[in-house]
Each structure stands twice: as structure tokens, then as C-alpha cells.
Amino acid sequence: MERVPILKIGDVLLVSIQTDLQDRTALELQEDLSERIVATGAHGVIIDITAVDVVDSFIGRMFATIASMSRLMDAETVVVGMRPAVAITLVELGLSLGGVRTALDLEEGMRLLGAGLPQAGPAGAARPARPGPAAADDGP
Numbered sequence: 001m002e003r004v005p006i007l008k009i010g011d012v013l014l015v016s017i018q019t020d021l022q023d024r025t026a027l028e029l030q031e032d033l034s035e036r037i038v039a040t041g042a043h044g045v046i047i048d049i050t051a052v053d054v055v056d057s058f059i060g061r062m063f064a065t066i067a068s069m070s071r072l073m074d075a076e077t078v079v080v081g082m083r084p085a086v087a088i089t090l091v092e093l094g095l096s097l098g099g100v101r102t103a104l105d106l107e108e109g110m111r112l113l114g115a116g117l118p119q120a121g122p123a124g125a126a127r128p129a130r131p132g133p134a135a136a137d138d139g140p
Contacts, residue, residue, distance in 0.1 A: 004029045006036050012044040012115045013037065013075070014106075018051045026062045033066060037073045044113035045070050048106060050081030060095035067100040078102065080109040 004025065007014045013036055015029065033045065047063065067077040078101045090097065103109040 003032060006033060008036075008040055008042065009110075010115050011040075011042050012046060012110065012113055013040065013042045014046050014048065016048040016051075020052060020054050021059050021062075023058055026059055030062065030066055030069065034069050034073065037070060037075050042075050044115060045075050045077045046106065046109045046113070047077065047079045048081050048109075049079060049086065050083075052086060053083065055086050055089055057093045057095065060090050060093060060097065063100055064095070064097050067097075071099065076101070076113060078109040078112050080104070080106050 004015055004017055013033065015033060047066065063079055070077045080103045082102055101112055103112055
């Protein structure tokens, strides 16, 4: 069984869940993530669930447990990319995910944690010219 990858971006750990989680994988993720928080000194955790279509009560509680564990280790958790069907299911199951912040996408999640992604200027904006051998100065 594959483990969920945990990537470090600055002082934030990014967990990108690409499949529907099985209970065993979720438990392994909790353990792996808590170890990585301690090892890296991360101050934020982002759990990207954009690819998750289905959650059950166990997985919903797992998100809340991860957030609680992270807070105890001085790291805040943000869940990003929640689909409407997943949100509806969590509400129907009576899981409010107290203590778990949410954001629509990774960029917003990073902003909530006070960490920024590299900015790529507005769409269509001209990038500054790079100096190079083709740039000639025709001035006096």
C-alpha cells in the first residue's frame, strides 16, 4: 500500500491526497505527518483534498485529529480543495471539523498560513527583459 507523500515548502508541509483514503492509509498519514512536523519544525500543514471524491466519518475525524495533533506541535492545519459533495457529506455526518481551517485552493491556504507562493505577475503582463548579448545600447 502506498503512503501519502508529504512535501516541505518553506516552513509548511503539503499533503496532497490523490486518491480516496483507506482507513489504514489515513492512520499511516497521521503518524508520518506528526513525525515530519517534529523533524522539520514546520509551522503549517496544508492538506490538499482536491482529488478526493468520497469521505466517511472516519476520514472526516482524521482531518480533525491531524489538526489537533498539529496544533499541539505548533503547526496550524488548513484543508484546501474541498469539493461541494465532500462538504455536504461531512455536514450530513455531523462533522464540523472544529479547529480545521479551510481554503478553496493551495494559494489561499498558503496565504492563511502566512506563507506565500512565488508570484507570477498578472496574466498577460510583460516580464522584465533579461539582459543579454542581444541588448545593445544605441545611446551616445
